[in-house]
Amino acid sequence: MIRLLYIEDDMVDQQLFLRELRNDGYVIDITSSFDEAKNLIKLNTYSLVVSDRRVGPDDLLEDLEFWKSNKLIILSNNIASSQLKDITCFEKPFKRSMLEGVLQKTNKHLEQLELLCDFDEEAIAEMSLLINQELENTHTQLSVLRVSDEYKQQADLIHKVLNKIGILGMEKELAFFKNLELKLRNKEPLSSEEFDTALKTLSEALTIIKSSN
Amino acid sequence: MRDETLMLIDDDQLEHMKLKNTFKKLGFECKIVSAFDGEEGIEYLEKNKHNLPGIILLDLNMPKMNGIEFLEIIKSDSLLKLIPIIILTTSSKEDDRMACYEHQVAGYMIKPDNFTDYQNLIASITNYWSRSELAL
Numbered sequence: 281m282i283r284l285l286y287i288e289d290d291m292v293d294q295q296l297f298l299r300e301l302r303n304d305g306y307v308i309d310i311t312s313s314f315d316e317a318k319n320l321i322k323l324n325t326y327s328l329v330v331s332d333r334r335v336g337p338d339d340l341l342e343d344l345e346f347w348k349s350n351k352l353i354i355l356s357n358n359i360a361s362s363q364l365k366d367i368t369c370f371e372k373p374f375k376r377s378m379l380e381g382v383l384q385k386t387n388k389h390l391e392q393l394e395l396l397c398d399f400d401e402e403a404i405a406e407m408s409l410l411i412n413q414e415l416e417n418t419h420t421q422l423s424v425l426r427v428s429d430e431y432k433q434q435a436d437l438i439h440k441v442l443n444k445i446g447i448l449g450m451e452k453e454l455a456f457f458k459n460l461e462l463k464l465r466n467k468e469p470l471s472s473e474e475f476d477t478a479l480k481t482l483s484e485a486l487t488i489i490k491s492s493n
Numbered sequence: 494m495r496d497e498t499l500m501l502i503d504d505d506q507l508e509h510m511k512l513k514n515t516f517k518k519l520g521f522e523c524k525i526v527s528a529f530d531g532e533e534g535i536e537y538l539e540k541n542k543h544n545l546p547g548i549i550l551l552d553l554n555m556p557k558m559n560g561i562e563f564l565e566i567i568k569s570d571s572l573l574k575l576i577p578i579i580i581l582t583t584s585s586k587e588d589d590r591m592a593c594y595e596h597q598v599a600g601y602m603i604k605p606d607n608f609t610d611y612q613n614l615i616a617s618i619t620n621y622w623s624r625s626e627l628a629l
Contacts, residue, residue: 392607392608396608396611397514400514400517403514407510414507436554439554443505443511443604444507446606446607447507447608449607451606
């Protein structure tokens, strides 16, 4: 199940968003304030957060780091800011095609899991829970171990998530993780960028697996 | 005496779920016995010498007792050494492959990343097993 959060205070834009996606079977939550959106994010797992840049008196840029930690797309009339260079932005009006690439990717990632479980919801839930726990555990332990030279432990941790990344069909990421494991087995330290990418990928995988529930 | 039980020895719980779901999906009716490291595997086999699995799928990289250590023990036992063992691992290292064949394994397979390939691999192993003399 794919769940989206749309943050928008203009009712016409809200209706347009719903109309464009109404036949796609997504669960869509809409809010007209950033504070309420933050509460919803605490309560639910969203495959994607779509937000206007300015909602009421608030500007998304005021707490950009928080929003960047979610899978975010900005939909606004005002996307000209250097602070937004790392974020996917679209100019209004909203069109369904804007989200297709992102959402197809999530669907593709969950496809293997569904096939593996033969679309049995109970089996999917059981496997998702396990994958979720292991990804979280690896993320935590790898964050701690990044300042050490425990290459074997780091390699073992990465080794344990390979098949989880594989099940999610994250092919490029899997190749990247295999390469990291190989480096560590050869007692080569990982660079800071490699650690950052590994942790970011684990977070992405977590978002995907959570959206299967 | 051996029966049509398949034993999977792998420390990753997900692998056990994958195998169980694949068997269900492919319609194979075969009992699966799970062990999560070599030590646990040996313990089960020692306790069930009159009801041994017909085949063992074995991972290499495991805590407590790894796959090679497991092979060393099992291949020195006159009864247990008769159980065909297929290695199912992510390791493509030549040293690992050689060490396994030195212990007379029946096959060495790399775990596929892709589900369809995994399903095909499990199907080919079980089809071969059910048709061959290995399923005593």
